[in-house]
Amino acid sequence: MSALVTASPLARRYEAMLVAAFPTQPRLREPESWGLTGGPMNELAWQSRWFAGDFGRDFVTTDGRSVEIIQLGWWNHGAGPDFRDCAVSIDGKVSRGSIELDCEARDWERHGHAENPVYEDVVLHLFIHAPETEWFTRTPSHRQVPQVKIVPPESASPMLPNQPAAKPGRCSGTLAHWSDERITSLLTAAARFRLELKSARWQRIAQAHGWEQAIFQGLAEALGYSRNRLPMTILAQRFPLQQLQKHPREQEAWLFGAAGYLDGFAFDQADAQTRSYLRTLWEVWWKYRAERLPDASRPLPAWQSSGTRPVNHPQRRIAALSAIVSQWSRLRTCLKPAEAFVEKDFRAVLTSLSHPYWDHHYTLTSPPQPQRMALLGGTRITDILANVIYPWLIPEREMLWNSYCLKTAPLDNEKTRRAALRLFGPRTDLAETHTRTIFQQQALLQIYQDFCCCDATDCAACPFPEQLHQWG
Ligand code: SF4
Structure with missing residues (x-):
């Protein structure tokens, strides 16, 4: 620090x-990390924290580009990407579109987003866990989506199991x-x-x-x-x-x-x-x-x-x-x-x-x-x-x-x-x-x-x- x-x-x-x-x-x-008492954070909990701005707004993509979240958009609770009408600046170039947040990077494929045209407008793919080998996020038209591995805020760290x-x-x-x-x-x-x-x-x-x-x-x-x-x-x-x-x-x-x-x-x-x-x-x-x-x-x-x-x-x-x-x-x-x-x-x-x-x-x-x-x-x-x-x-x-x-x-x-x-x-x-x-x-x-x-x-x-x- x-x-x-x-x-x-x-x-x-x-x-x-x-x-x-x-x-x-x-x-x-x-104080009092919320949402953690019932076990590990799930995707909904991470999305809630993201939408509350808890992760901040400045990031670096997995290939080293700087990212600024200009607009968090709105949280979509239905089918399709998690956050819609977002604005994201990558190396100074602003794109409007959706953001998807998954626990695992490979959830993109597992959940069929790569084949689903609704995900075509995703401009940023966020995830907590990345695979050890290089892995790309692609849309149905094979456009590569910038990836950001987000680091959970310190507040999200579960308490140590062996509390005194x-x-x-x-x-x-x-x-x-x-x-x-x-x-x-x-x-x-x-x-x-x-x-x-x-x-x-x-x-x-x-x-x-x-x-x-x-x-x-x-x-x-x-x-x-x-x-x-x-x-x-x-x-x-x-x-x-x-x-x-x-x-x-x-x-x-x-x-x-x-x-x-x-x-x-x-x-x-x-x-x-x-x-x-x-x-x-x-x-x-x-x-x-x-x-x-x-x-x-x-x-x-x-x-x-x-x-x-x-x-x-x-x-x-x-x-x-x-x-x-x-x-x-x-x-x-x-x-x-x-x-x-x-x-x-x-x-x-x-x-x-x-x-x-x-x-x-x-x-x-x-x-x-x-x-x-x-x-x-x-x-x-x-x-x-x-x-x-x-x-x-x-x-x-x-x-x-x-x-x-x-x-x-x-x-x-x-x-x-x-x-x-x-x-x-x-x-x-x-x-x-x-x-x-x-x-x-x-x-x-x-x-x-x-x-x-x-x-x-x-x-x-x-x-x-x-x-x-x-x-x-
Ligand atoms: S010395 Fe023990 S009781 Fe005191 S603050 Fe540290 S861990 Fe807590």
Whole structure:
């Protein structure tokens, strides 16, 4: 890793420590690599990351030409190349056409693209894995397509399988003797570093798709926390905010239909209220599906509902996303560039989200509940603020950083408890003092991710304790 990537002196201080700790090995992971908890990344996940701009825009072809992606185009979920209406500059010559992204370069042949005239306009073939021998991508007319082997961002690296168990780490011996002020200076820098990595991600998406879509995607991702991030993100990519806003009467049915919750549902067995609700969704969805097949029916990654609290069922999260679209003009007002951000107003919009059916149902198959259940609870809203809104706003509104640092964390969680145990060991007083606020928890997660998750030596070769000695 050479040039530092963060902007503020605070974040750079932590980043410089990382560079010193891992001089030959880049360690810039995006916080909480999403979409990775269910195993290896599949093609859909790579495409989602590509479309979000996570791979960047500048590349080199396999034969050494420079490539700039001028337009990411639109993501085609049906038959044909993955991304259409793209613009690509190769050695300065701009071509318009499609981009295909495959896991394996040879998938081009395996999937029959070389014989399929729909692929004739492909101007760039991207792949993650290349064969050992030279291999060419050709269209049905035998035109050679430039190839780029894309290198997954560091954030996409799966966690090491041998993550250490939660026991006090070697660094706890040093940190136990630090003053609260010194620990705070370390945690503040780590938290700022983490925030700037998140900021950079939202900025990348905003550059590709506009700031409102970036925030919308961020909200979808946060609603999918933690096990449904990928399907929620892809849903927001497949149905961008602008499209949903243009179709206020259809948008909810599209989201539920594309999520796969309408096809094959046994309406007859549902109660009267559910039948009526589903009928309104289905009447919109089947028409859309009939017009748009096969793209509308391409399945999303599987939803995970086991182990989630009933109020957080993915169906309620989709309902919340739909309600967000309906209230977008209010949210937009809160987030307008160059205007003061009032957190209370933003919270008020999300707290007021309501739906006649989902206010009283956990799922499409559960009986109605007498008490009203909020679509979004306070903890989730805080999570949205910490992971999406403040990272988006702070680079432009530095004054918000101080108020961010004062925000109390609603709860600690298993991950922060584990990180605190590793870093502070038996000093439970330190763990208690330094996990109360959002920035402290974010900092602990970052250090855990940067050091503990990269260590396979039971702390023996981890550079963090030595780096701590350099921290003033
Ligand atoms: S791996 Fe490193 S950072 Fe993690 S507990 Fe051990 S010494 Fe501390």
